[in-house]
Amino acid sequence: MTAERPVGVTASETTLHAPLGLLAELTHRCPLGCPYCSNPLALEPRDDELDAATWSRVFQEAAAFGVLHVHLSGGEPGVRRDLVDIAAHAREAGLYTNLITSGVGITTRTMRDLWEAGLDHVQVSIQDADAVSADRIAGYRGAFQRKHALAVEAVRLGLPLTINLVVHRANIERIGAMVDLALGLKASRIEIAHVQYYGWALKNRAALMPTADQVSRAVAEVEELRRKHHGRIVIDAVVPDYHARFPKPCVGGWGRRSLNVTPSGRVLPCHAAESIPGLEFWNVREHSLADIWTNSPAFNAFRGTDFLPEPCATCERRELDFGGCRCQAFLVTGDARATDPVCHLSPHHARIAELAAVQEDKPYDYRRM
Amino acid sequence: MDAVVPIADDAKPRLPRGVRLTHSEAQGGFVLLAPERIFKADAIAAEILKRCTGEATFAAIVDDLATTFNAPRERISADVSKLLLGLAEKKLLEL
Numbered sequence: 001m002t003a004e005r006p007v008g009v010t011a012s013e014t015t016l017h018a019p020l021g022l023l024a025e026l027t028h029r030c031p032l033g034c035p036y037c038s039n040p041l042a043l044e045p046r047d048d049e050l051d052a053a054t055w056s057r058v059f060q061e062a063a064a065f066g067v068l069h070v071h072l073s074g075g076e077p078g079v080r081r082d083l084v085d086i087a088a089h090a091r092e093a094g095l096y097t098n099l100i101t102s103g104v105g106i107t108t109r110t111m112r113d114l115w116e117a118g119l120d121h122v123q124v125s126i127q128d129a130d131a132v133s134a135d136r137i138a139g140y141r142g143a144f145q146r147k148h149a150l151a152v153e154a155v156r157l158g159l160p161l162t163i164n165l166v167v168h169r170a171n172i173e174r175i176g177a178m179v180d181l182a183l184g185l186k187a188s189r190i191e192i193a194h195v196q197y198y199g200w201a202l203k204n205r206a207a208l209m210p211t212a213d214q215v216s217r218a219v220a221e222v223e224e225l226r227r228k229h230h231g232r233i234v235i236d237a238v239v240p241d242y243h244a245r246f247p248k249p250c251v252g253g254w255g256r257r258s259l260n261v262t263p264s265g266r267v268l269p270c271h272a273a274e275s276i277p278g279l280e281f282w283n284v285r286e287h288s289l290a291d292i293w294t295n296s297p298a299f300n301a302f303r304g305t306d307f308l309p310e311p312c313a314t315c316e317r318r319e320l321d322f323g324g325c326r327c328q329a330f331l332v333t334g335d336a337r338a339t340d341p342v343c344h345l346s347p348h349h350a351r352i353a354e355l356a357a358v359q360e361d362k363p364y365d366y367r368r369m
Numbered sequence: 370m371d372a373v374v375p376i377a378d379d380a381k382p383r384l385p386r387g388v389r390l391t392h393s394e395a396q397g398g399f400v401l402l403a404p405e406r407i408f409k410a411d412a413i414a415a416e417i418l419k420r421c422t423g424e425a426t427f428a429a430i431v432d433d434l435a436t437t438f439n440a441p442r443e444r445i446s447a448d449v450s451k452l453l454l455g456l457a458e459k460k461l462l463e464l
Binding site: 020063064065066068069094096098120121158159160162188189234236 | 385386387389391393394395396400402404405407460
């Protein structure tokens with residue numbers, strides 16, 4: 001090696017070609033009923049599900065045009081009897097495989113089979129630090145204990161573990177305790193995910209919405225926890241949308257970095273995209289994944305930043321946040337092209353503050369098929 | 370980097386479970402994949418990382434690279450150290 005240039009491994013985002021991640025929703029069946037589930041209200045029935053052979057083809061196509069990570073998810077992927085086969089197919093295609101599971105529906109035996117099939121990573125969510133509250137939020141008695149057992153087993157096998165903490169009014173004051181729980185499980189990563197209001201979470205918004213005071217305390221607490229645990233565990237966190245100044249770069253830009261395949265094979269730019277009227281989605285049963293990514297009307301609807309109105313059109317952040325979330329813009333302003341009203345520069349920003357001020361103590365409308 | 374703890378000759382560097390080096394035709398080269406993170410690995414980094422199997426010692430890896438690329442051992446040792454220490458700090462490698 002006589003090269004003068006430095007030997008390198010460099011962070012990728014700007015130099016790799018899109019897309020990078022595939023969310024494979026293997027099923028919408030799930031034993032839990034979390035009131036903020038990111039699946040759409042119109043859950044897809046079991047008899048529409050793609051079979052393992054089709055997923056195998058999808059994974060091969062994905063790898064061929066540059067996808068590197070696949071997230072095996074759902075619903076609850078563990079309800080698929082052919083989950084291990086599907087994971088093996090993903091591995092055969094050369095994809096990095098992440099299992100996103102509720103912990104309920106995956107036995108110790110299946111976990112071991114997945115490990116042997118080459119699974120790279122596991123992600124489990126925790127609803128609260130307290131079992132009673134956690135099970136109430138999940139709408140499933142025993143969920144807390146099952147998640148704990150699965151996490152322990154994954155780590156025992158040597159799999160890296162991410163714990164996902166979905167934060168909202170019912171648990172926002174126990175972030176510290178939830179982080180301690182994740183540390184106790186020997187997670188290598190924690191995602192602190194404040195609820196985002198689409199689909200089921202939108203239905204339950206008033207029951208989930210934290211107060212502004214709770215949010216500002218939580219943001220400070222998370223910063224302190226990140227400092228305290230730096231070097232020991234990675235804590236990824238984002239300020240909740242409705243209390244932010246600028247919008248999130250939703251899915252890394254529409255049709256830019258990732259794609260979702262639903263259980264029936266529909267391909268979406270993001271999990272909430274079906275909430276925008278007038279979009280035409282294509283299905284892997286009829287088109288190749290590359291064709292869908294490049295040519296489907298839904299993927300092209302909001303690609304790039306040229307369609308954005310002011311204030312985005314001349315904003316220096318245009319290529320950082322892409323004007324925020326299209327689905328949120330549609331849900332709150334009625335116009336999917338508008339600046340995401342989460343942005344303080346949006347003419348509709350006051351509406352976000354109005355919505356953020358509504359808290360109701362009422363029972364959850366649990367996610368059910 | 371000033372004073373750095375050198376890597377022991379008998380250390381056996383390896384990618385931990387959950388971190389994979391793979392070649393992607395579509396991405397035009399080697400990539401290092403980790404949970405929610407992706408890194409591009411240039412051709413030389415890839416040659417080094419391919420040898421980090423948890424069985425070869427640091428000294429043996431350096432020897433192998435020096436022979437394969439017909440380059441001075443001290444230079445290789447410095448390059449490899451720098452790469453591996455950087456990755457270990459990001460928890461992408463175990464020494």
